[in-house]
Amino acid sequence: MGFQHIPVLVEETMTLLRCEPGQTYVDAALGGGGHALEILKRTAPDGILIGIEWDEEAISEAKKTLMPCGERVKIFRENFIHLPDLLKSMNVEQIDGILLDLGLSSLQLEKEDRGFSLRGEGPLDMRMDQRTDLTAADLVNQLSQRELEYTLSEYGEERWARRIAKAIVRERERNPITTTQALRKIVHQAIPRRFYPRKIDPATKTFQALRIRVNDELENLRRMLETGWRFLRGGGRICVISFHSLEDRIVKQIFREWERGNVEGSGSEGVMRVITKKPVTPSEEERRRNPRSRSAKLRCAERV
Numbered sequence: 001m002g003f004q005h006i007p008v009l010v011e012e013t014m015t016l017l018r019c020e021p022g023q024t025y026v027d028a029a030l031g032g033g034g035h036a037l038e039i040l041k042r043t044a045p046d047g048i049l050i051g052i053e054w055d056e057e058a059i060s061e062a063k064k065t066l067m068p069c070g071e072r073v074k075i076f077r078e079n080f081i082h083l084p085d086l087l088k089s090m091n092v093e094q095i096d097g098i099l100l101d102l103g104l105s106s107l108q109l110e111k112e113d114r115g116f117s118l119r120g121e122g123p124l125d126m127r128m129d130q131r132t133d134l135t136a137a138d139l140v141n142q143l144s145q146r147e148l149e150y151t152l153s154e155y156g157e158e159r160w161a162r163r164i165a166k167a168i169v170r171e172r173e174r175n176p177i178t179t180t181q182a183l184r185k186i187v188h189q190a191i192p193r194r195f196y197p198r199k200i201d202p203a204t205k206t207f208q209a210l211r212i213r214v215n216d217e218l219e220n221l222r223r224m225l226e227t228g229w230r231f232l233r234g235g236g237r238i239c240v241i242s243f244h245s246l247e248d249r250i251v252k253q254i255f256r257e258w259e260r261g262n263v264e265g266s267g268s269e270g271v272m273r274v275i276t277k278k279p280v281t282p283s284e285e286e287r288r289r290n291p292r293s294r295s296a297k298l299r300c301a302e303r304v
């Protein structure tokens, strides 16, 4: 495929997960299988890795990476919110740990025809799961100006949301907006030049907002966290790696509810203990080696 996804915070994640031989782990955002392989090494010779991933291209990459582990790997093409049904179908009642490495893999980001990349020219697609219908082009061409503005400000925290939404609506009255570069240009023109961010492309937040909405990322994260912990054995851990503040805020908030026992069926006792009081972030060396890691934040909690 030509693109290599470098897993982030590998040592830090493995230390927190405390894998041991024979254990069963879920990697709920399998991607190319980089983290999963590390888990499998540490749970050898008979530990099991249940991998969930909804992107077909990522799954074929993961299958290649994890081939040497044979029957110890079970891969499912699913949205990770279906973890409970999936475990039930396998007759698995308890697991030793869960990893959730959110966001995009380089396999997705760097393939121009997936429409995630700001740099390349591609269709305005942005679906991680190619079986779904809604694309970024649908949002850009069909949402009302008000909904567009809401989307950009809510999911992109874009201060110029109103101007960008207006520019999009003006442009699409003439021609539908169908490519990444067409959208990027509209956003660039909508933001006053003197307010261009210094280190990132001015269209970054718009792209992030559309991607989150196309893939329903925040709602999926919330649903996954609300059910996933129930399958952990006592002492079992969940690690979540997030890449922007909207995700991290949800993780932090749900961890707090777990600790306070503010959870359905908990009888107001804490169900999880937070292990990382502050998020773990990549070292200077990792940031240099893998710029994609720069915004990564790792949080971990343990089943009481």
Ligand SMILES: C[S@@+](CC[C@H](N)C(=O)[O-])C[C@H]1O[C@@H](n2cnc3c(N)ncnc32)[C@H](O)[C@@H]1O
Pocket (backbone or CB within 6 Å): 005, 006, 007, 008, 028, 029, 030, 031, 032, 033, 034, 035, 036, 052, 053, 054, 055, 058, 078, 079, 080, 081, 101, 102, 103, 104, 105, 128, 220
């Ligand atoms: C950052 S990558 C994971 C990379 C992986 N840890 C590795 O080392 O190769 C995140 C992956 O999660 C997948 N993903 C995101 N949301 C998902 C969901 N709701 N259900 C299943 N997979 C999801 C994406 O398609 C992507 O491949």
